[in-house]
Amino acid sequence: MNEFSFSNRMHTLLDNNQQVKHIEKGRFLFQESTLASDLYYILKGKVEVSKVVPDGRELTMRICSENDLVGETVLFSQNPKYMMNAKMLEDGTVAVISKESLEGKIASDSHLAVDMMTWLSALNRKNHAKFRDMFLHGKKGAFYSTLIRLSNSYGTVVEGGKVINLPFTNQELANFCGTSREVINRLLAHLRKNNIVSIKKGHITILDVDYLKQEIDCENCPIEICTID
Template sequence: MEKILKLNHLPKKIANYLTAPDRIIPLKKQAFLFQQGEPVKELYVLLSGKIMVGKTSPDGRELTLRLCGAGDLVGEIIVDDLPTHYLVDAKVTEPGEVAVFNQKKLNDALISDPEAMLSFLNFANVQYRKDQTKFRDLVLHGKKGALYSTLIRLSNSYGKKKDHGIYLDINLTNQELANFCATSRESVNRLLNELKRQNIIDIDQGRITILNLRFLKKAINCENCPIVLCTIN
């Protein structure tokens, strides 16, 4: 289980409980790991591939909240026996594998380890705060602010510093970017072209390089949140 040990952004207390999954399952592109309304029974660690976590409205509009990659923890963390149902969908955008952990078995083990239980709760709280900051940017600054915020978060998660800017080392379609902003692909196309004309970003073969990160931060009154709250995963 070497791959499972490489968990992203998780304290050792949590990682120690995620080394022996109940099973490993394959993920097919466009399939759902779980969907809104389904009961929460398991916790997942993504071993390979990519999963987008978000909400879909009754009329089909999508809002993506997280983009999970290898090593990320996916799913709701529950610490009691009360029935809990997913509020979001987890859709596979790149095929891979996921390790599956039974939540009841995990909770039974955590009962005798309060420090580890607290680590799990703190992790869940960080994910909640991440979502709140994304909603804040969308509500206060609209679609443009949501796109700028998404680019900033992508720079913290996938950015590689180059001589001329920050290269985003990830393939995302304009529709996928639009889903982070709860807007249309056409709106994102227009906003990206506007940023390109202003020399704020460059786009080469579908990959974005941020040339002026300060402009994006200033436009949304960036509060310089801790990096842990300003990522896309």
């Protein structure tokens, strides 16, 4: 996926009349089942996209960052409603883009249309890979693949491993996997006992990523597919 081409073209659309909002941490850009008329292009900050399943559990689908578009599922839909929740994980800035306006620009600009389809295709491949790991390997597979994706998105190589630079609570990790905090507690305890990961001040360092990959029969997807965003 040519992310530069997509983000560069999106920035071109953001003229001086574009509505820009500063949103505080913890506030929602939109919530599930509400009527949808806008999309949001992230200029600064991180946004969690999640869905609440019928039994009340929260499933975190992805974390979006600068130059990412949120709310894309409403495009070219009649009387759409948002299918997910989008919440700010930190103070940030977003550009509000009218659904109707963006649809018109996509229809009239073939280059934008191709870039949009390329971006959506890559996003679809990421989602398929996540659900593959979850369904084929259960809770363990979902968690191990989440650790790999987090390290690819937010990891820094250190002596002996790769540290994930964003701190997560066990409940937040559980939300990525659609499971409970207790399950994550047990899985993390197993990984720490066997020196697969270490944890310090909420930051996880992956010491043996090959073990995690072997446990989920990793297909060695391209790095741009194996991310959490």
